[in-house]
Amino acid sequence: MEYKYVIIGGGIAGITAAETIRELDSSGTIAVFTKEAHLLYSRVLLPSFLKGVIRKDQLFLRTFGDFEKSQITIFLKRNVIDIDIKQKKITFQDNESLFHKKNTVFYEKLLIASGGEVEEWPVAGNDKKGIFCLQTIGDAEAIAKYLPQAKKAIVAGGSFIALEFLEIFSLRRIPISLICKSAGFFSNSFDSIGGEIMDSNFRRHGIEPRYKEEVREVLGGNWVSGTRTNRPAEYQGNIIGVGIGLNKNLDFFKERGFLTGEEGIRTNEYLETENKGVFAAGDIAEFYDVIFEKHRAVGNWTNAFLQGEIAGFNMAGRKTVFRNVPSYSITNLGFQITALGEIEAGEGVETISRANPPFHKYERFFIKDGVMKGAFMINMFFDKPIISRWIENKVSVEKIKGNFADISFNLAEVVVE
Numbered sequence: 316m317e318y319k320y321v322i323i324g325g326g327i328a329g330i331t332a333a334e335t336i337r338e339l340d341s342s343g344t345i346a347v348f349t350k351e352a353h354l355l356y357s358r359v360l361l362p363s364f365l366k367g368v369i370r371k372d373q374l375f376l377r378t379f380g381d382f383e384k385s386q387i388t389i390f391l392k393r394n395v396i397d398i399d400i401k402q403k404k405i406t407f408q409d410n411e412s413l414f415h416k417k418n419t420v421f422y423e424k425l426l427i428a429s430g431g432e433v434e435e436w437p438v439a440g441n442d443k444k445g446i447f448c449l450q451t452i453g454d455a456e457a458i459a460k461y462l463p464q465a466k467k468a469i470v471a472g473g474s475f476i477a478l479e480f481l482e483i484f485s486l487r488r489i490p491i492s493l494i495c496k497s498a499g500f501f502s503n504s505f506d507s508i509g510g511e512i513m514d515s516n517f518r519r520h521g522i523e524p525r526y527k528e529e530v531r532e533v534l535g536g537n538w539v540s541g542t543r544t545n546r547p548a549e550y551q552g553n554i555i556g557v558g559i560g561l562n563k564n565l566d567f568f569k570e571r572g573f574l575t576g577e578e579g580i581r582t583n584e585y586l587e588t589e590n591k592g593v594f595a596a597g598d599i600a601e602f603y604d605v606i607f608e609k610h611r612a613v614g615n616w617t618n619a620f621l622q623g624e625i626a627g628f629n630m631a632g633r634k635t636v637f638r639n640v641p642s643y644s645i646t647n648l649g650f651q652i653t654a655l656g657e658i659e660a661g662e663g664v665e666t667i668s669r670a671n672p673p674f675h676k677y678e679r680f681f682i683k684d685g686v687m688k689g690a691f692m693i694n695m696f697f698d699k700p701i702i703s704r705w706i707e708n709k710v711s712v713e714k715i716k717g718n719f720a721d722i723s724f725n726l727a728e729v730v731v732e
């Protein structure tokens with residue numbers, strides 16, 4: 316079998332690429348392979364499903380009819396197990412068929428949009444029942460089934476997914492212990508004022524944060540009853556939400572001749588890999604970012620959508636540079652939290668923060684060589700479009716940064732360009 320365009324991944328990046336290609340190439344054959352059993356659904360909305368805000372059917376973003384109309388062939392439950400770049404061929408295991416038959420498909424152009432899977436939690440007793448991660452619809456269904464029995468929860472991790480777990484448990488008034496390896500929540504990005512604003516909000520919601528602690532062992536029989544940490548301390552809980560990083564299976568790609576960086580498959584600014592005609596997009600891509608002038612990977616929905624679109628353009632022959640200031644926004648435990656651009660304090664990065672703790676407002680700016688690179692904000696969402704524009708246009712903030720520590724300083728009134 317041969318398709319002009321083959322896409323590995325049925326997430327937002329892969330499906331957007333397929334549909335974009337179809338807009339530009341009305342007759343080229345397109346096949347999408349996904350190992351999941353579902354058509355495209357919103358991972359972003361999984362927490363809303365668990366909070367009872369939406370039903371399961373509202374998670375889905377496409378129907379079989381949509382793919383029929385756009386003449387995109389979608390193969391569910393197909394796990395791609397090999398890629399031969401020289402022969403332009405992929406091999407997949409058909410998990411629908413008896414004995415999981417292997418099959419091959421040839422391509423002219425290939426897109427890798429395979430995202431990542433939750434890393435294994437390297438803790439003794441991690442096979443007990445009652446431990447959950449939250450990445451797929453299957454995870455969400457398993458959590459939903461178990462939640463009514465949950466009496467006390469433990470959340471392990473300091474990520475946005477950990478925040479989602481906190482809210483899901485908190486809404487059900489389940490007491491929570493939060494166990495976090497780092498010195499504070501988002502401690503790479505927040506200073507002590509930001510950390511304290513987060514912590515006092517946690518405490519208001521009955522969450523007791525434990526920092527610089529790491530789960531070493533899950534306690535219980537078949538079912539979870541608690542955890543023991545490195546301190547050592549024990550915390551009780553019959554449900555554990557784990558919010559740790561993604562494993563992108565980079566060794567698999569490296570062994571097949573892909574250039575990979577620390578966080579993904581390397582591409583240029585057109586999202587094309589070193590191998591001509593082979594592209595990568597979404598969470599898996601470590602792309603050349605023309606705004607930040609370096610390779611980086613970004614893990615968020617809008618980035619995956621936009622990269623899918625740009626990869627689709629380039630695969631269909633419309634050469635287009637990928638350009639976007641990434642942002643990740645969530646509303647959580649009554650806070651609106653936004654991470655914008657590059658938000659890691661480090662060598663050569665100047666940070667300035669401003670806060671109004673009684674009103675739960677906080678903003679930290681990240682500046683390099685006089686140019687705004689990023690901002691992390693709590694309840695300051697209105698600044699997002701302004702800062703985003705400054706980052707994209709590499710605007711010098713040298714002359715105005717002296718005002719940044721003042722919470723009443725209105726960025727909207729500043730003329731910098």
Ligand SMILES: Cc1cc2nc3c(=O)[nH]c(=O)nc-3n(C[C@H](O)[C@H](O)[C@H](O)COP(=O)(O)OP(=O)(O)OC[C@H]3O[C@@H](n4cnc5c(N)ncnc54)[C@H](O)[C@@H]3O)c2cc1C
Binds near residue numbers: 598
């Ligand atoms: C619970 C949750 C909440 C989130 N909330 C937000 C939010 O509020 N805001 C935000 O911006 N982002 C959020 N994100 C992140 C966002 O959902 C991801 O960045 C985005 O979905 C990445 O899309 P993708 O298409 O690159 O990868 P994915 O969505 O991971 O899709 C990858 C696809 O590849 C397939 N695949 C992988 N390997 C193979 C293989 N070998 N063979 C066949 N198929 C394969 C998978 O089955 C899947 O279909 C959230 C994520 C989660 C899990």
